[in-house]
Structures are given as structure tokens and as C-alpha cells.
Amino acid sequence: AAGLTLGVRRQTLKLDSQTGDVYRGFVGVRYDQTVTSPMIALRVNPVKNVTLYANHTQGLAMGDSAPLGTTNAGEAFSPYKTKQVEVGVKVDWGRITTQAAIYQIKRPSAYATPSAVDPSMNHYSYDGEQRNRGLELTAYGELQRGLRLMASTAFTSAKLTRTQGGVNQGNTATGVPKINYNLGLDWDTPWVQGLSLNGRVVSSSSVYRDVANTLSTSGWTRLDLGARYATKLAGKAVV
Secondary structure, eight states: OEEEEEEEEEEEEEEEEEEEETTTEEEEEEEEEEEEEEEEEEEEEEETTEEEEEEEEEEEEOOOBOOTTBTTTTOBOOOEEEEEEEEEEEEEOSSEEEEEEEEEEEEEEEEEEEOSSOTTSEEEEEEEEEEEEEEEEEEEEEEETTEEEEEEEEEEEEEEEEOGGGTTTTSBOTTOOSEEEEEEEEEEOSSSTTEEEEEEEEEEOOEESSTTSOOEEOOEEEEEEEEEEOEEETTEEEO
């Protein structure tokens, strides 16, 4: 079996903000931008429980603001387009489904250059390009009756592919970890009907904080613990 999906997404982002600084005075930033993005997806089932797929999508993301310490601090940038290509395989083993996917995402990136107004400070702008390539492995399903698993691992290589004058080109993009782990379990307790306990471990490797890759933040791991109780009140389902 095979299937082809074609689509179009229309997105509108509006922003109306005002900032002030010693260089530009009191400045209003306003935009109302609409973008129509194509989407195409192909699915093939060589055997009943295996799905091969590929897709291409484009998105519209809200632009960031220039950081403090730059001549245009606080300036809000217009939305930017992202382009994503993904190829993967999904296998249904019965209780557990596994998925592996490789992907590439391209998006504009920002950098600071010496300001013509004040050479001692930098001007922040979106004139570069960032490319993220990665592999994501996922598994989810019911290990046994009442015990559910959700696990994923992502390996990402985020590179600066276009920079001012080629400086820092090829370096790792800021704020993107090379490895992410996510493991969660959800268990229906046998002693209290409707009571479920859950836990999740989320882990991220270190990330760079500057485009020169000289400053970094160490990796971290977080443990979440929770409980859920499902019942009925006045004939209505409540959790």
C-alpha cells in the first residue's frame, strides 16, 4: 500500500510593539505577515506492520528580539521561514511501536556585527543561515497491561552554514544540544481503581552559548514524578 498527501498551510503572524533606547529613541515595531507554505508527504507500506515515509514542510516562526548590549536592543524581527525534510520508518510490533527518522531543518540565524552608529557596540540582524541535521529514535506502547512506555533519543548536528564574512562558519549553532534523551513510564495501580503513577527522565547534553563556540552551558538531567486519578463527578468524567 502507498499514499501521497499534498497540502497548503496559510499562516499569519501579527506583532505590534514599542521599544526605546539611546540610539533610536522611541521606536514602534509592527508587522502583519502572511505566508502560504506547501506540504508534501509520501507513505509506503512494504509489509503490513512497516511504514516508510518522507515529507517536506515549511513553517513560519516568530522572529526573536535583539539582545541587550546591541545598538538595536529590543528590536523585534519579522517572522522567518523554516524548511524541513524528514525520512523515516515506523514498525508496529504489536504492543510496542518503534520509529527511526533522519531530518534536516534550515532556518535563518542571527549574528552581531560592529555598528556603523557606534563601532564600540554591535548591531544584531538575521542575515545568516543555520542547518540542523539529525537522527531521532522513538519507542512507545504498552509493555504489559497497565504499564505504558514513551522513550525517545535525538542526535542533532546544528551548524552555522552562512555567517558574516565566513567568520564562525561551520561552528555549532547556539542553544542546540547534540543529544536529547526522554524516557517516561505510566502505570495504572492495581490497588486503587483510576489511580495512575507516572515518571519521566529528560536529559540534554551541553550547548554552546556563543557562535564562536567558546562559551557553553553544561548538560542537565531532570526527573518528573506525577500521579493521575480518573473518576466521575455528577456523571461527568474528571481527571
